[in-house]
Amino acid sequence: MKLGNWGSGGEVTGVSNWAAGRWGALLCLAWLAGPTVAGISEDRVLILVNGASADSQYAASFYRQCHPGIPLENVVLLTGLGDMTSSADEIISRDDFETHIAEPVRQHLLDHGLVDHIWVIVTTAGMPYRIADSTYPDVVQPHGGSCQTVMDHAHAIDAASVESELAVLWQIDPSLDPNHRAPLAARLVNPYHGYVSPMASFCSDRDILGRRETFKFAAPLFDNTRVYEGQEFSFYRATGGRQFCVKDMYLVARLDGPRGESLTPLYFIVRMLEMAARVSNPSHPDFHGYDPACSVVVIDDKTSGTVSDNNSWYNVGTAVQPSTYPYAYPTSATYPTPPNVGSTSLYRDDFRYAFRSLTGNADLPDPNLGEAVQAMGPGMIGGPVLYEPSDALVHWGVDPNFGVGGLCSFGIHQHGVSSEYLLTGGPGGTELVHPVYGAIFNSTESFNAVTFFVDAPIPTSAKQGLIWQWFYIQGSGALGHVFEPMASSVADNDLLFYNYFRDADFDGIGDMTFVEAAYTAIPYLSWAPLVVGDPLMRIHQVYGSGPGWWEGSICGTGAGEAMVGTVFLLSFLGLVRWRTPWRGRSVGWWFRDRARD
Numbered sequence: 001m002k003l004g005n006w007g008s009g010g011e012v013t014g015v016s017n018w019a020a021g022r023w024g025a026l027l028c029l030a031w032l033a034g035p036t037v038a039g040i041s042e043d044r045v046l047i048l049v050n051g052a053s054a055d056s057q058y059a060a061s062f063y064r065q066c067h068p069g070i071p072l073e074n075v076v077l078l079t080g081l082g083d084m085t086s087s088a089d090e091i092i093s094r095d096d097f098e099t100h101i102a103e104p105v106r107q108h109l110l111d112h113g114l115v116d117h118i119w120v121i122v123t124t125a126g127m128p129y130r131i132a133d134s135t136y137p138d139v140v141q142p143h144g145g146s147c148q149t150v151m152d153h154a155h156a157i158d159a160a161s162v163e164s165e166l167a168v169l170w171q172i173d174p175s176l177d178p179n180h181r182a183p184l185a186a187r188l189v190n191p192y193h194g195y196v197s198p199m200a201s202f203c204s205d206r207d208i209l210g211r212r213e214t215f216k217f218a219a220p221l222f223d224n225t226r227v228y229e230g231q232e233f234s235f236y237r238a239t240g241g242r243q244f245c246v247k248d249m250y251l252v253a254r255l256d257g258p259r260g261e262s263l264t265p266l267y268f269i270v271r272m273l274e275m276a277a278r279v280s281n282p283s284h285p286d287f288h289g290y291d292p293a294c295s296v297v298v299i300d301d302k303t304s305g306t307v308s309d310n311n312s313w314y315n316v317g318t319a320v321q322p323s324t325y326p327y328a329y330p331t332s333a334t335y336p337t338p339p340n341v342g343s344t345s346l347y348r349d350d351f352r353y354a355f356r357s358l359t360g361n362a363d364l365p366d367p368n369l370g371e372a373v374q375a376m377g378p379g380m381i382g383g384p385v386l387y388e389p390s391d392a393l394v395h396w397g398v399d400p401n402f403g404v405g406g407l408c409s410f411g412i413h414q415h416g417v418s419s420e421y422l423l424t425g426g427p428g429g430t431e432l433v434h435p436v437y438g439a440i441f442n443s444t445e446s447f448n449a450v451t452f453f454v455d456a457p458i459p460t461s462a463k464q465g466l467i468w469q470w471f472y473i474q475g476s477g478a479l480g481h482v483f484e485p486m487a488s489s490v491a492d493n494d495l496l497f498y499n500y501f502r503d504a505d506f507d508g509i510g511d512m513t514f515v516e517a518a519y520t521a522i523p524y525l526s527w528a529p530l531v532v533g534d535p536l537m538r539i540h541q542v543y544g545s546g547p548g549w550w551e552g553s554i555c556g557t558g559a560g561e562a563m564v565g566t567v568f569l570l571s572f573l574g575l576v577r578w579r580t581p582w583r584g585r586s587v588g589w590w591f592r593d594r595a596r597d
């Protein structure tokens with residue numbers, strides 16, 4: 001008997017030296033690792049509440065019920081903001097953001113001695129989340145925005161998501177002198193981008209106020225094609241001369257959901273948090289966990305179109321190069337501060353790299369050979385991973401025994417796809433996929449977080465899939481953009497899924513919370529990214545629990561579940577060969593009944 005990987009046609013291929021060696025290396029790491037690095041504790045979370053919004057107040061109250069370890073002093077009541085009655089209310093001016101959100105939060109942190117203690121900030125439905133640009137009003141509009149203006153003036157744009165700006169709350173403080181203040185214009189390199197270490201491993205000597213006066217954001221970053229930090233230079237170097245680090249920032253996530261005339265986001269927020277608890281809190285009365293035997297991660301790549309099939313994220317602030325394998329990704333031990341690296345201009349196809357990292361296969365999947373399906377490699381929570389490179393969207397349609405634990409796609413850029421593909425892209429106009437508890441989503445679409453209003457009159461130029469639709473079909477977490485981000489700013493699927501499903505110490509618990517995994521994937525801060533979902537969600541592996549859908553388990557009970565789990569485990573150990581044709585680009589599953597030699 002030998003271990004093998006499964007190819008696109010279900011054929012067994014040889015295990016590379018790297019993939020084979022990972023078993024021994026990861027088992028040794030698990031043995032030597034000692035105590036597991038805990039997830040982010042509840043008392044590290046700060047909640048922001050719009051005092052004028054009942055939705056915001058209820059969302060904050062329910063979040064504290066879900067996480068009772070968040071003390072009352074960690075709740076900031078904001079005044080001066082209006083209620084949320086239209087998509088225009090989702091936008092706030094730069095001055096009002098500073099006056100009504102940023103400064104009150106800074107003062108609260110100072111008054112309660114929480115500046116360094118807080119690691120995560122939670123914003124709530126009913127709060128604005130898009131900061132209008134001070135110079136170019138067409139960058140952030142109620143239902144869209146201008147792509148061309150961002151492309152032409154990236155070095156001068158100061159629009160941002162509220163959440164992305166809160167991540168650098170102290171670095172953009174106007175009380176700082178200009179030499180040390182981070183510029184509001186353009187993008188800030190995210191110092192957490194590319195890492196595989198949890199937040200806790202950076203923060204033993206956290207000193208935000210003391211360190212911020214040592215940064216010189218205007219130090220040459222040498223780039224005249226990918227403008228960031230308000231600068232344009234002639235060479236491409238991402239973090240030259242700076243020490244801005246993970247321990248100097250906050251991780252910020254939003255609790256929100258679809259809203260409309262007869263639709264309240266509160267229902268979806270409650271369901272989102274319940275699903276997060278069921279996958280990550282063993283003390284929850286309805287704890288379910290993540291069942292790898294009934295959950296698939298779908299990497300829905302494409303082969304052609306107006307948007308490159310290679311997501312053009314470059315090595316902006318990390319040591320990750322196109323040739324870097326996951327075992328060499330930056331850690332807090334190897335790079336306690338962002339490496340002073342020179343970037344290349346090579347594309348890094350994060351769809352294909354995500355498949356490689358999740359499966360442990362040293363070879364990138366060949367998009368010319370069609371779909372490929374393999375089990376996750378050692379040191380991962382587990383389950384099959386589908387790589388599908390055609391222009392057709394993968395949809396739900398065959399086997400009721402499987403749900404989707406993770407989905408990334410190019411959305412409407414995959415040709416002939418409606419902007420409502422998540423809602424109607426499945427058989428007979430049904431939802432595209434069935435997310436399981438803890439399922440996360442990322443798409444390469446510029447305007448996927450432009451509004452949470454379901455009936456907003458979005459113009460054709462901005463008509464794309466929206467992340468509120470993911471929560472409508474029972475997803476648990478998503479990443480999006482509040483205005484045109486430019487391709488190099490799109491979150492990296494490789495880091496997102498690799499860190500979310502990673503279990504290097506083999507304790508059956510994801511090594512990172514959702515918000516940590518999300519921010520390791522985001523190249524820039526003070527820009528367009530938005531993270532939505534319970535930031536503390538952290539998946540627990542539980543075989544035999546079924547796919548974990550809100551309507552209840554579809555996987556069956558007793559012998560049925562046992563059979564599915566047993567076949568999966570045997571196949572993972574190399575005793576049973578398995579394959580899938582993914583007929584009609586649908587999420588189906590069937591097993592071959594021949595034993596492997």
